[in-house]
Amino acid sequence: MGLTLIESRTAQDGTILCQVQDEEGQKYLFEPLNLTILPKDMMYVEILRELRQILRTPVEWPAGLKIFHYQRVEKCGPEWGLLFAYDQELWAHWLEKGSTLDPAGVVAAARTLLPLVPTALELDSAWTGFYPGDLAPLGTAGWGLLDPRVQQLLAPYREGGERRDLFSAPEVRAGSPRTEAAYLYTLGLCLYQLATGQFPFPLQNRRETITAMLREEPLDPRYLQPQVGAGLAQLILELLRRKAQLRPAAEACALALAQAEQDQTLVADPEEARRFQADTLAVQEKAARKRRWYWRWQRYKWGLAVVAALLVIIHATWGGYDEKITPESTPLEVVMVFYDGLARLDAVQLEEPLAKGAGKEFVNMVSVLHVTSKMREAYEGVRMSFLELDRLTVNEAPASTPEAPVFTAVYRLRMLMGGEHVEQDRSDRLVLAKQKKEWRITELSSEVLREEKTPLSPDDEYNSVLPSSALP
Helix, strand or coil: CCCEEEEEEECCCCCEEEEEECCCCCEEEEEECCECCCCCCHHHHHHHHHHHHHHCCCCCCCCCCEEECCCEEEEECCEEEEEEECCHHHHHHHHHCCCCCCHHHHHHHHHHHHHHHHHHHHHHHHCCCCCHHHEEECHHHCEEEECHHHHHHHHHHECCHHHHHHCCCHHHHCCCCCCHHHHHHHHHHHHHHHHHCCCCCCCCCHHHHHHHHHHCCCCCHHHCCCCECHHHHHHHHHHCCCCHHHCCCHHHHHHHHHHHHHHCCCECCHHHHHHHHHHHHHHHHHHHHHHHHHHHHHHHHHHHHHHHHHHHHHHHHHCCCCCCCCCCCCHHHHHHHHHHHHHCCCHHHHHCCECCCCCHHHHHHHHHHHHHHHHHHHHHCCCCCCEEEEEEEEEECCCCCCCCCEEEEEEEEEEEECCEEEEEEEEEEEEEEEECCEEEEEEEEEEEEEEEEEECCCCCCCCCCCCHHHCC
16 A cells, blocks of 8 residues: 655654555554564564554443554555544644543543553453553543554653553562552542553652552642642542552542542632642652651661771670679570570670570561661651560470580561562570680571562562561
8 A cells, every 4th residue: 555644743642643645645643663674584474473463452441432553554656654544623622632631531531541440350461550651632522542462562662652561559569469559549540640641650760660559658749739629639639549449449439539529629719729738849859858868878788887887886896785694694594585586686695695606597687677667767756676586495404414504495486588588487496605603605506487479569668678588
């Protein structure tokens, strides 16, 4: 088919649409592929093959929605592109694509996308989430949707296409399957960007963006676009809840929109808009400051941990610690000093009952955990124990003698380690001997009887707290 270019238009988001005609004068719309790889590359040929396969695979889209189906892959001049039927509304309003919308436009987009959730679930990996670039403005006719399967396939090979990968729910990034709640999270991202013109999380680099999505609540969209009303802002924020079970279902979203429309809370009243506009800079700076402290902590935490560990050693060497073991302490009391230090994450107390060279793994683990917990409390306000010890039972072993006491201990240990909660049932064997008239633990062997690991949820503030190598 010989195609002739009539006119091209570039939308607000940078996407190009062309009006072309064939040799018989029939008009079509033509979307150039605009890939960042060359046509002579094998990858380019493979993409064309996959595109044709998608176009040959029909999808049963919900009735009443305008989905723009690409008919085939064609060439117009030297350029490959996607050919589809001419649509006057799409052509007339293409320049508006990617614009920030008023609240009424955001609501119209939401009502266009909500019925597509069941279809998205069926397509699964072929369509992993809603994306604002798929929406096509049609003026008074509302909204249409460019085939999202095609747009998703091409995104990694288009300039700026890596942004699409950010439209994914936290639990999906953690390995959970896509659910209705996961797709609704991407709808929240989409509506937030349509309403404010901004992605709800920082975009300086991918690592910081993903971390913010896993750790932070987004800024209320009214601070970025004060004309957004309370009802619309609340729905968007509910869709962006990090815990999937807290997000509303698709039906509840439709009801919330109807209720906000009835209550006239889709658009902010003048006083509400002025209040949010006045507070915008202060709220944005507070969020940025918190983020800066977090990354400063991430950058320096292990160096500071080493320094703090040295301070613990100096503290133990130069005084300041009230020693608990005396020549009158019994072997059992010495053992209990050890386990009390373990439970309290007190590295100095833990070391007191140990002879030189014994229990190094426990000392290392407790030192790191103690310093990490204190630093995270100071930097991030994290106030939860990083280690818990319970069900401790200590018994004198049959092989024990007054001259060489031997004890066995069983207990349960719970820790935050790497990206997991770790729960262990452990059994220790402790051998004691007198050193300078005081009992000390000279041998300490530990065995894990049972271990259960549970991945940290995206909401857990303690991800990557302790490396696995720190565990005894």
